[in-house]
Amino acid sequence: MGFLDEVPRLDRLIERLESSEGLDDLQIVIEELRDGYSIDHMLYHWVNSNGDQYGCGTYPLDWVNRYVEKGYLRVDPVIIGCFQRFHPVDWKRLDWSGKAARAFMQDAINHGIGNQGYSIPIRGPNGQFAHFTLSHNCSDEDWQEFTTKNRRDLILIAHSFNQKALDFQPGRTPEPSQSLSPREIEAMTLLAIGYSRAQAADTLSISEHTLRVYVESARHKLGALNTTHAVARALNRGLIVI
Amino acid sequence: MGFLDEVPRLDRLIERLESSEGLDDLQIVIEELRDGYSIDHMLYHWVNSNGDQYGCGTYPLDWVNRYVEKGYLRVDPVIIGCFQRFHPVDWKRLDWSGKAARAFMQDAINHGIGNQGYSIPIRGPNGQFAHFTLSHNCSDEDWQEFTTKNRRDLILIAHSFNQKALDFQPGRTPEPSQSLSPREIEAMTLLAIGYSRAQAADTLSISEHTLRVYVESARHKLGALNTTHAVARALNRGLIVI
DNA sequence: ATCCTACTCCCCAAAAACTGCGAGGGGGCG
DNA sequence: CGCCCCCTCGCAGTTTTTGGGGAGTAGGAT
Numbered sequence: 001m002g003f004l005d006e007v008p009r010l011d012r013l014i015e016r017l018e019s020s021e022g023l024d025d026l027q028i029v030i031e032e033l034r035d036g037y038s039i040d041h042m043l044y045h046w047v048n049s050n051g052d053q054y055g056c057g058t059y060p061l062d063w064v065n066r067y068v069e070k071g072y073l074r075v076d077p078v079i080i081g082c083f084q085r086f087h088p089v090d091w092k093r094l095d096w097s098g099k100a101a102r103a104f105m106q107d108a109i110n111h112g113i114g115n116q117g118y119s120i121p122i123r124g125p126n127g128q129f130a131h132f133t134l135s136h137n138c139s140d141e142d143w144q145e146f147t148t149k150n151r152r153d154l155i156l157i158a159h160s161f162n163q164k165a166l167d168f169q170p171g172r173t174p175e176p177s178q179s180l181s182p183r184e185i186e187a188m189t190l191l192a193i194g195y196s197r198a199q200a201a202d203t204l205s206i207s208e209h210t211l212r213v214y215v216e217s218a219r220h221k222l223g224a225l226n227t228t229h230a231v232a233r234a235l236n237r238g239l240i241v242i
Numbered sequence: 243m244g245f246l247d248e249v250p251r252l253d254r255l256i257e258r259l260e261s262s263e264g265l266d267d268l269q270i271v272i273e274e275l276r277d278g279y280s281i282d283h284m285l286y287h288w289v290n291s292n293g294d295q296y297g298c299g300t301y302p303l304d305w306v307n308r309y310v311e312k313g314y315l316r317v318d319p320v321i322i323g324c325f326q327r328f329h330p331v332d333w334k335r336l337d338w339s340g341k342a343a344r345a346f347m348q349d350a351i352n353h354g355i356g357n358q359g360y361s362i363p364i365r366g367p368n369g370q371f372a373h374f375t376l377s378h379n380c381s382d383e384d385w386q387e388f389t390t391k392n393r394r395d396l397i398l399i400a401h402s403f404n405q406k407a408l409d410f411q412p413g414r415t416p417e418p419s420q421s422l423s424p425r426e427i428e429a430m431t432l433l434a435i436g437y438s439r440a441q442a443a444d445t446l447s448i449s450e451h452t453l454r455v456y457v458e459s460a461r462h463k464l465g466a467l468n469t470t471h472a473v474a475r476a477l478n479r480g481l482i483v484i
Numbered sequence: 485a486t487c488c489t490a491c492t493c494c495c496c497a498a499a500a501a502c503t504g505c506g507a508g509g510g511g512g513c514g
Numbered sequence: 515c516g517c518c519c520c521c522t523c524g525c526a527g528t529t530t531t532t533g534g535g536g537a538g539t540a541g542g543a544t
Binding site for chain 1 (some may be wrong): 252256325326327328329365367370394397399401402405408427428433434435436437438456466467468469470471473474477478479480483
Binding site for chain 4 (some may be wrong): 485486487488489490491492493494495496497498499500501502503504505506507508509510511512513514
């Protein structure tokens with residue numbers, strides 16, 4: 001039975017997923033999911049804000065190692081594309097125009113990754129990001145049919161999988177950082193959108209000295225080395241939004 | 243037939259949702275969804291980065307107006323809670339301890355919002371955020387049963403609804419920006435993690451002058467007013483990750 | 485083959501940010 | 515009531531960043 005005919009029962013898959021009891025178990029689950037859909041590969045890949053990664057899936061081990069060693073995280077169009085997208089995306093719709101991207105794809109195919117792929121971005125607070133990816137070797141038409149048919153189920157599986165993975169790795173959700181006071185938030189937000197200290201102070205109708213106090217205070221709370229760093233951290237932690 | 247017995251067919255709901263053809267249509271769809279589940283209220287609520295809001299749902303109009311006027315966005319535990327959470331959440335698990343939060347809840351109930359609620363956070367790139375919320379008036383046990391039974395379907399509906407809402411409001415998704423060169427990315431990343439220009443230049447083993455060229459170049463590409471702004475934009479657009 | 489982009493280096497003066505200090509009023513919470 | 519946090523304002527000297535300029539090499543794209 002080919003991967004186009006196979007339509008596993010969603011509730012059974014989800015039940016199996018939700019009954020998993022640890023990270024090792026998730027590895028088994030994802031292999032079962034892969035087999036259930038009769039495709040080549042399935043992957044859950046978490047990317048931490050600082051570039052740390054956690055993954056589990058059916059990609060060949062040497063490819064995973066190569067990926068990490070080569071720093072492909074910064075090249076991989078799947079990561080880049082998913083990161084700035086809302087919705088699941090077929091790999092064909094990603095940007096493969098760069099030289100590095102094409103070299104990466106060739107390298108991936110050489111390591112047994114399929115020519116087709118479908119990736120579902122998953123997000124959490126503070127820019128936390130993961131993606132759930134399927135890969136296979138087949139024609140464009142077949143892949144189109146497969147993804148169209150299974151899209152909904154896959155979205156649900158992706159989110160359930162992410163939930164489970166998070167449950168088992170509580171450390172990945174950073175402790176909520178010290179929050180900023182309303183004035184500090186306003187000050188940092190204005191700086192983040194390009195205002196100089198003088199402009200920001202003017203906008204808030206306070207003296208520049210006062211504004212500086214806020215920025216300093218925020219900087220200390222955030223453990224930042226300078227204003228730019230503080231703004232970056234505040235953005236990263238979702239304390240301010242621009 | 244009560245809301246506990248009613249289990250609408252998911253595929254029909256999604257089909258109806260995906261066949262919608264505009265924002266007005268979505269309003270009708272969400273009313274149909276609400277009726278389909280036989281609950282009091284259903285709401286899709288988008289919160290823009292700058293505090294702008296877009297919503298559609300079955301909340302009473304005077305409550306919606308009051309919500310906007312009173313600036314409840316900054317008080318609403320549903321917003322605050324969903325914003326820092328990964329997964330769907332029952333309103334009972336939110337933090338209602340603050341004085342403002344309790345006053346808000348009382349006000350909401352007075353305006354016909356149910357005592358029970360379930361909210362699904364939805365996220366996009368750049369901290370974009372929405373939530374899909376159900377509300378009803380019933381006992382804790384009944385609500386527990388309802389949410390447990392329909393959780394999966396609701397997650398899928400929430401994401402599909404968000405996708406549709408985005409399709410109809412293309413302005414909400416910012417156009418992808420010009421990408422940065424590798425050196426520019428390195429430079430901006432180092433600045434974003436707190437390095438001074440001198441330190442960053444040293445780290446990259448280039449002169450500070452050269453580093454400045456990168457930063458300037460990145461700033462121009464990003465249309466940023468200064469370095470801090472450029473770093474903020476680069477982070478926001480996912481061009482750099484810290 | 486040619487053009488364009490990325491990468492590297494240099495100068496200089498003005499503007500802005502950083503560091504660290506001190507000080508008082510208001511509000512919430514135990 | 516006292517404590518702590520938030521908001522507001524001030525001074526001053528040092529360091530850093532920020533505006534533009536120009537100029538050469540190398541490699542990829544058309």
